[in-house]
Amino acid sequence: MSENQIYTLTINGAEREVRDSWVGESLLYVLRERLGLPGAKGACEQGECGSCTVMVDGSAVCSCLVLAASAVSSDIVTVEGLSPDGSLTDVQESFIQHGAVQCGFCTPGLIVAIHNLLDENPSPSELQVKEAISGNICRCTGYGRIFAAVQDVIATRSA
Amino acid sequence: MSVYTPQTIEEAVELLATHPDAMLLSGGTDFMVEVNFNHRKPTEVVSTKAINELKVWDVDHSSHTVFIGAGVTYSTIEATEIAEVVPALAEASRTVGSPQIRAAGTLGGNLGTCSPAGDTLPVLAALEARIVIASPGSHREVAFADFMVGAKKNSLRSGEMVVGVSLPIVRGWQGYAKVGVRNAMVISIASACLVRDDVDDSVKVALGSVGPTIIRAHDAEAWWKDQTVPRSKEMFAEFGARCALEAKPITDHRSTADYRRHAVKVLCARLAARSSSR
Ligand SMILES: Cc1cc2nc3c(=O)[nH]c(=O)nc-3n(C[C@H](O)[C@H](O)[C@H](O)COP(=O)(O)OP(=O)(O)OC[C@H]3O[C@@H](n4cnc5c(N)ncnc54)[C@H](O)[C@@H]3O)c2cc1C
Ligand code: FES
Ligand code: FES
Numbered sequence: 001m002s003e004n005q006i007y008t009l010t011i012n013g014a015e016r017e018v019r020d021s022w023v024g025e026s027l028l029y030v031l032r033e034r035l036g037l038p039g040a041k042g043a044c045e046q047g048e049c050g051s052c053t054v055m056v057d058g059s060a061v062c063s064c065l066v067l068a069a070s071a072v073s074s075d076i077v078t079v080e081g082l083s084p085d086g087s088l089t090d091v092q093e094s095f096i097q098h099g100a101v102q103c104g105f106c107t108p109g110l111i112v113a114i115h116n117l118l119d120e121n122p123s124p125s126e127l128q129v130k131e132a133i134s135g136n137i138c139r140c141t142g143y144g145r146i147f148a149a150v151q152d153v154i155a156t157r158s159a
Numbered sequence: 160m161s162v163y164t165p166q167t168i169e170e171a172v173e174l175l176a177t178h179p180d181a182m183l184l185s186g187g188t189d190f191m192v193e194v195n196f197n198h199r200k201p202t203e204v205v206s207t208k209a210i211n212e213l214k215v216w217d218v219d220h221s222s223h224t225v226f227i228g229a230g231v232t233y234s235t236i237e238a239t240e241i242a243e244v245v246p247a248l249a250e251a252s253r254t255v256g257s258p259q260i261r262a263a264g265t266l267g268g269n270l271g272t273c274s275p276a277g278d279t280l281p282v283l284a285a286l287e288a289r290i291v292i293a294s295p296g297s298h299r300e301v302a303f304a305d306f307m308v309g310a311k312k313n314s315l316r317s318g319e320m321v322v323g324v325s326l327p328i329v330r331g332w333q334g335y336a337k338v339g340v341r342n343a344m345v346i347s348i349a350s351a352c353l354v355r356d357d358v359d360d361s362v363k364v365a366l367g368s369v370g371p372t373i374i375r376a377h378d379a380e381a382w383w384k385d386q387t388v389p390r391s392k393e394m395f396a397e398f399g400a401r402c403a404l405e406a407k408p409i410t411d412h413r414s415t416a417d418y419r420r421h422a423v424k425v426l427c428a429r430l431a432a433r434s435s436s437r
Pocket of ligand 3: 105138140
């Protein structure tokens with residue numbers, strides 16, 4: 001049994017202390033407002049848009065639906081931590097190259113969801129890619145360039 | 160103001176008993192929406208996250224039953240032996256939300272919320288699941304029909320939690336279908352689960368989103384049993400129409416009652432036809 005008032009989260013491999021928080025704060029809120037990690041975006045705060053997607057213990061989930069104080073002892077990876085040295089990942093580079101970013105609001109969530117997909121399945125079909133990002137809403141691009149960016153990563157990684 | 164992360168079921172129910180204001184948290188996919196929109200203001204939370212006993216399932220071929228822990232997620236149901244022994248539950252799980260929601264959301268949370276649109280609930284109703292419930296020092300089991308008592312109302316008493324569900328492994332076709340505005344991320348407008356039992360050629364049908372609780376179409380089931388003619392297209396259509404008569408739909412922001420009733424007719428006829436085209 002443990003009682004958390006000041007609690008510690010493990011984010012991108014580092015331990016981060018959270019102070020003075022209210023018990024109901026979401027992981028999204030704590031990341032952005034308390035820990036200075038604004039990569040994950042908040043739009044709907046009800047799990048519908050996917051812009052807040054992060055990895056928790058190896059699964060891509062909506063950080064707006066994770067109670068931050070319950071995520072102690074979880075391994076959290078945000079878009080900022082996908083590449084250990086802070087450089088751009090191949091998925092990010094491919095998004096830039098294919099112009100898969102317009103306003104960019106959906107982008108961090110998509111990047112995390114796509115990394116998660118390709119970690120689990122290095123050669124997904126087009127349908128599997130669509131399925132994997134069915135919880136990530138993009139209002140700008142119409143998705144064409146996003147799919148092109150993903151296909152390119154799949155091809156490059158398997159070459 | 161605390162979050163407790165007990166390691167065992169017994170610890171969790173002790174906490175619930177000694178902290179009457181404490182709320183149970185599993186995947187958070189219903190709970191946190193309510194918190195984010197100020198509909199729920201937790202002061203104390205008991206998280207089930209570290210309770211490994213809740214994340215197990217057990218297929219027992221000798222007794223033809225499967226037990227699924229309350230903490231099992233939709234993505235686990237879809238991808239494990241559970242999908243082989245209760246395919247309708249896997250189909251229902253597959254329709255929930257998005258990959259992110261299915262990675263977090265649990266069977267126990269669907270039962271805790273007990274929405275008429277909860278996608279696993281028609282499957283539990285059609286299979287006549289037993290819900291296993293724990294409280295300090297004791298366990299009890301109730302039939303699904305006695306568990307869900309109203310829209311978003313279950314018969315859990317204070318200090319109790321769902322440990323899991325026990326389901327029969329039925330020999331015969333089973334399936335789940337739902338109607339919504341698109342394929343992903345949709346709360347059902349109407350849904351149905353149909354289970355055929357090859358032993359006596361009986362059928363069980365349960366309807367979701369068309370009444371305050373999940374509705375079993377008992378009259379249509381009895382009608383099916385009385386038919387001696389070979390199964391035909393006409394029979395499936397008649398069966399669908401009879402199921403629709405038993406729905407008690409309302410009109411709300413998602414759909415009209417008429418459309419819901421029509422959807423039940425189509426879904427049930429379709430499931431019946433699928434069940435016969437093996
Ligand atoms: C974007 C989005 C899409 C969704 N789509 C669907 C859908 O298509 N179909 C569908 O059915 N649902 C859907 N849902 C609702 C939700 O995902 C499910 O109801 C899910 O099963 C809830 O499980 P959870 O583990 O997240 O529960 P939580 O949110 O943690 O808890 C839900 C409720 O159950 C209680 N509870 C949790 N565990 C237990 C337990 N072991 N015993 C007793 N009570 C318990 C909690 O106190 C709370 O009241 C959706 C939600 C979102 C945010
Ligand atoms: S902000 Fe979390 S899913 Fe939209
Ligand atoms: S680029 Fe604007 S929402 Fe996707």
